Amino acid sequence: MANNLYSDAYDWTNQCVKCGYCLPACPTYESMGVESASPRGRINLVKMAAEGKIDFQKDLAEPIDLCLGCRACETACPVGVPYGHILEAAKEAIENSPSTIQKNKMNKIKKLALVHLFPYPKRMNRIGSAVQFYQKTGLSKLIRSLNVLQKVSPALAHLEQALPAIETSSKRIRTGTIMPAKGETKLKVAFFAGCIMDSMMSRINRLTIELLTLAGCEVILPENQNCCGALHSHQGETKQAKALAKRNIQAFMQSDADVIVNNAGGCGASLLEYGHLLADDHEWAGAARAFSEKSKDISQILHQLGPLPFTEEWQGIVSYQDSCHLRNVQKVQKEPRLLLQSIPGVSYVEMEGFDRCCASGGIYNLLHFDESMKILDEKMKNLKDTKATTVVTVNPGCQMQMSIGIQREGAANQIKSMHLVEILAKACGLD
Amino acid sequence: MEKEALDDLRQVIPDDRMFLDLAERYCYSYDASFGEYLPEIVIQPKNAKEISEVIKLANTHKIPVYPRGSGTSLSGGPLPVKGGMVLDMTLLRDKLIIDRENMLAIVSPGVITANIHKKAEEAGLFYPPDPSSSNVATIGGNLLENSSGPKGLKYGTTKEYVIGMEVVTPTGEIIRTGGKTVKNVTGYDLTRLIVGSEGTLGIVTEAIIRLIPKPQSKQTFVAHFNHLIDSGHAITSILSSGILPSALELMDNACIRAVESYRPSGLPLQAEAILIIEIDGHPLAIEEEINKCADICTAEGASYVKIAETEEERQTIWSARKSVSPAITQMGPTKISEDATVPRSQIPAMMERLNTIREKYGLNLVVFGHAGDGNLHPNIITDKRNITEMKKVELAVSEIFEAAIELGGTLSGEHGIGTLKSPYMEMELGITGVNMMKKIKEAWDPNNILNPGKIFPDKGQTRVVLVT
Numbered sequence: 001m002a003n004n005l006y007s008d009a010y011d012w013t014n015q016c017v018k019c020g021y022c023l024p025a026c027p028t029y030e031s032m033g034v035e036s037a038s039p040r041g042r043i044n045l046v047k048m049a050a051e052g053k054i055d056f057q058k059d060l061a062e063p064i065d066l067c068l069g070c071r072a073c074e075t076a077c078p079v080g081v082p083y084g085h086i087l088e089a090a091k092e093a094i095e096n097s098p099s100t101i102q103k104n105k106m107n108k109i110k111k112l113a114l115v116h117l118f119p120y121p122k123r124m125n126r127i128g129s130a131v132q133f134y135q136k137t138g139l140s141k142l143i144r145s146l147n148v149l150q151k152v153s154p155a156l157a158h159l160e161q162a163l164p165a166i167e168t169s170s171k172r173i174r175t176g177t178i179m180p181a182k183g184e185t186k187l188k189v190a191f192f193a194g195c196i197m198d199s200m201m202s203r204i205n206r207l208t209i210e211l212l213t214l215a216g217c218e219v220i221l222p223e224n225q226n227c228c229g230a231l232h233s234h235q236g237e238t239k240q241a242k243a244l245a246k247r248n249i250q251a252f253m254q255s256d257a258d259v260i261v262n263n264a265g266g267c268g269a270s271l272l273e274y275g276h277l278l279a280d281d282h283e284w285a286g287a288a289r290a291f292s293e294k295s296k297d298i299s300q301i302l303h304q305l306g307p308l309p310f311t312e313e314w315q316g317i318v319s320y321q322d323s324c325h326l327r328n329v330q331k332v333q334k335e336p337r338l339l340l341q342s343i344p345g346v347s348y349v350e351m352e353g354f355d356r357c358c359a360s361g362g363i364y365n366l367l368h369f370d371e372s373m374k375i376l377d378e379k380m381k382n383l384k385d386t387k388a389t390t391v392v393t394v395n396p397g398c399q400m401q402m403s404i405g406i407q408r409e410g411a412a413n414q415i416k417s418m419h420l421v422e423i424l425a426k427a428c429g430l431d
Numbered sequence: 432m433e434k435e436a437l438d439d440l441r442q443v444i445p446d447d448r449m450f451l452d453l454a455e456r457y458c459y460s461y462d463a464s465f466g467e468y469l470p471e472i473v474i475q476p477k478n479a480k481e482i483s484e485v486i487k488l489a490n491t492h493k494i495p496v497y498p499r500g501s502g503t504s505l506s507g508g509p510l511p512v513k514g515g516m517v518l519d520m521t522l523l524r525d526k527l528i529i530d531r532e533n534m535l536a537i538v539s540p541g542v543i544t545a546n547i548h549k550k551a552e553e554a555g556l557f558y559p560p561d562p563s564s565s566n567v568a569t570i571g572g573n574l575l576e577n578s579s580g581p582k583g584l585k586y587g588t589t590k591e592y593v594i595g596m597e598v599v600t601p602t603g604e605i606i607r608t609g610g611k612t613v614k615n616v617t618g619y620d621l622t623r624l625i626v627g628s629e630g631t632l633g634i635v636t637e638a639i640i641r642l643i644p645k646p647q648s649k650q651t652f653v654a655h656f657n658h659l660i661d662s663g664h665a666i667t668s669i670l671s672s673g674i675l676p677s678a679l680e681l682m683d684n685a686c687i688r689a690v691e692s693y694r695p696s697g698l699p700l701q702a703e704a705i706l707i708i709e710i711d712g713h714p715l716a717i718e719e720e721i722n723k724c725a726d727i728c729t730a731e732g733a734s735y736v737k738i739a740e741t742e743e744e745r746q747t748i749w750s751a752r753k754s755v756s757p758a759i760t761q762m763g764p765t766k767i768s769e770d771a772t773v774p775r776s777q778i779p780a781m782m783e784r785l786n787t788i789r790e791k792y793g794l795n796l797v798v799f800g801h802a803g804d805g806n807l808h809p810n811i812i813t814d815k816r817n818i819t820e821m822k823k824v825e826l827a828v829s830e831i832f833e834a835a836i837e838l839g840g841t842l843s844g845e846h847g848i849g850t851l852k853s854p855y856m857e858m859e860l861g862i863t864g865v866n867m868m869k870k871i872k873e874a875w876d877p878n879n880i881l882n883p884g885k886i887f888p889d890k891g892q893t894r895v896v897l898v899t
Contacts, residue, residue, distance in 0.1 A: 014764040014814075015760070015764055017463065017760055017764075017766055018461050018462065018463045018465075018502070019463045019503060019564065019567075020463060020502055020503045020564065020567045020568075021564070021566065021567055023501060023567050024543065024566055024567055033475070033521065034455065034458070034475075035459055035502070035519070036458045040502075041458040044457060044460075045454055045457060045458065048457050053457070054453050054454060054457060055453075058453075059452070059453050059454040062454070063454055078756050078757045079756065079757045079760040080757060
C-alpha cells in the first residue's frame, strides 16, 4: 500500500516547502486550530505515511477525512503543490489499506450511496420522485412537526429541511432531447445534467436549459450520461470514478457540441479533471483531455453570450458565495458576479470571506456534522453583515448548505438561498 | 514522556489541548526550514498563567520547551531538536487593540502580523515590519526572530517597534519589560534583549508595539542592468543622494531566468540584475524623488527604466519579484534560503563571491533580496535526497557565511541563527562574544529548558551538517 501512495503522491508532497502560506486559506485549520487540520499538516502526514513512519488507518485516515477538499490551499500555494491530487491519492491508499480499526457505520451508508445510487440515473430519479411524493403529500410536514429526524440524526434533519421543492417528473427534460436556440443559433452546447441535480433539482436543470436557449444555444442532452464521479474520487473510490468518467466521455463525444456545459461547481471541477484522472490510460487519455477542454460552467457561457434579455427588476441586496470547486479548481470567479450585477435592480454586496468554503463539501456536512456547522455558522455572521436578502451559489451542495445556515440563524423569512440559474431565470421571466 | 510529568501537566492543561498521538506530533515536527524533529508532546496554551505553570513543571521534570507560532521560520527556530514539548502559541490571539492616541498596538502573541497591518491602517497608522510571511506568521514569532522584510531599509526591523512586553521567563515567572512610552531608560533594556532571542530567553505573552503615521502615497519603478556592478553603484548613488526608498529589491540573472521560464512576462534574459525601487511619503515629494532615482539608474548605466503610472503597472513590477520563490522551487524540492547580510557598499563584492561559489560547486544558486539594506537571499535549490549534492551544499553554505563575515557583514539579517548557523557564531562574535551570550542564557535559564539546541553550537560542532 505504501508503494502505491509512494508512486502516486510522494513526489507531490516533496514539492511542499512548508512555508505555511496555505494556513490562512484553510477553513478547517481556522475552525479546528490544529496543524493536522491544515493543508501543510496533511501533506506532511501523507509524506510520513508514504515513508512508513505513520499508519494509514490509525494516523492518517482521520486528518484526511476531516479535509473539506475545497482546495483553497491550491490557490494560496506559492509553489503550486497539487493538493487535490495528493488528497485523492491518500484517500485511495487509505481505502485500500488493511483496516486496523473497524470502519464505522457511516462508511457503509457512504458506500451504499456511492456504489449503488449516484451512478444510476434511474435510481436517483426514483428517489427524486419519492421525495417529491413525500413533500407533496404533507408527510414532510408531519415528520417535521414530530421532530423525528432530529432525534435520529441532526444532520439528516437539517438536510431534509434544506431540500428544495422537487418538480414533478413530467416537467423534467429527458436525455436525448435537442432543444433549439431561441432566435439565431450562436453556439451548440451539450448539457451535463448530473446525478443529484437531475433528480433533486431538476427544476434548476430545466431553467438552465431554458436560459441557454434564450441566450442563443442549441442544447443537446446526450443519452447515457451519468454521475460525474466527483463524490467517488473524493471518497477514494477511484476505480468507479474512472468508469463513470469513461461513460460520460463516450456519451458526450458522440454529440458535435462546441461546449459541454454544467451548472454545478463540484461536477464541473470533476469534468475538468477527467484529463488528469485518465492520464495514464492510453486508450482514453486523449479523449479525456478533449472532453475536459470543452467543459465549461454555465456562468461562463451565459456571460460569453450575454447580455441576457432581462424582463423583471430584482428587489434587494444580493450576495454571492463562491463554490470552492468553481473558484479554486475551475478558476471561475468573475462571471457569476458580473451576471448578478447585470440583473436590473440588483444591489450587489460582496460578503467577507466569500472565498471560504461553506463546509458543505460534497457530503462532508453529513459525515462531519459538528465540524461543518461550526464553519457554516461563522459564514452566516458574514452573510448577515451584508444585509443581503438573497445569497446566490453555483453548486447544489453549497445552495443547500446556505439554506441550512439560514435556518439555523432563524432567518428564513429574511434571506433566501438561490442557484445562480434560478435568479437569472426569474429575472428573464422564465419559471 | 514520563507518566509523572504527564500527570502533572494534565492538572494544568485540559486533554483537548494536549496532543500525544503520533499524527499530531509529526504535524509540529517541522517549520519552513527543512529540519524535522519529533516532539514528545504538543500543548496549546491559552494564557500566560497556563504557560507559566507549564514552564515551572518543565523545569521540575527537565523537559525542553519549544515555543512555536505558525512555523514559518526559515532557520529552524521552533524545531524541537531535543524532543520534549512544543508549545503551539496560535490560540493566544484574543487581543489586538489599536491605541490611536498613543500610536500603539497591544497584541497577543498568536495574532497574525497582517491583521496588525490591517487594523493599524484602518486607524490611519502603520506598522512597517513586513516579512513576506506576514499573512501567516504570528507577531510572537516575528518578535522572537526579529523579522523584517523589504521595508527594513527605511523603517528598521521589528525590534525598532517593540517597546513593551509581558514575558514568561525560562523558569516560569511572569514579568513585564518596557512599557507604553517611546522613551524608557530604566535599567537594562530587557525588551531589546528578548526580541530576537529566538525563544531562548522567554515566551512573549503580550507585546506593546509602536505605530507611526501611514505614508500618504507611494510610487514604484523598475530598472534593468546589463552589468551587476552598475546596479551596485546605482544603489549606493541613490542612498547617498539623500533619498531613502521604502524598498530597494534586487534580482540576479539566475532569478530573472527562473522567473521568466516559470511565468514568461518579458523580463530581460541578458540583464545581470533588476532593481525594484519603491518610495513612499508625501505625493509631491515622492514625485520628485522617484524621477531622481530613475535618472541616477540611467546615469549608472541602466538599460531600461520604467516608472509605474498606475496601480496595475505597479503590481506588474512587483509580480516579477513575488514570482521568485515559486519559480525557483521548480528547479528542485529542497530550498535552502540564506540571508547573509553585508554593508551595502559591499553588495557588488558579495555578488561576485556568490558567483564564484555557484561556479565552484556547480549548484543551482540564485540571489535576490533587500539590496538597500545589504540583506541578500542566496537560495540554493537542490533535493535533500541527493546526498552527494547535499554535501556540496554544506560546503557552499559555509563559504557564503565566511564571505559575509569577511566583507564586514553578518550571518543573518532577518531569519535568525536557529539550527543552521549556530556553528558559525564564533566566526562573527569571537569566543568571548559568544561566551557573554551564553552567560546570559545560563543565568536566565539554569536548566536549559527554553529552546535548547538553538543559537549556540553543540560541543565540537564547527560547521553546518545538512545530511548525515
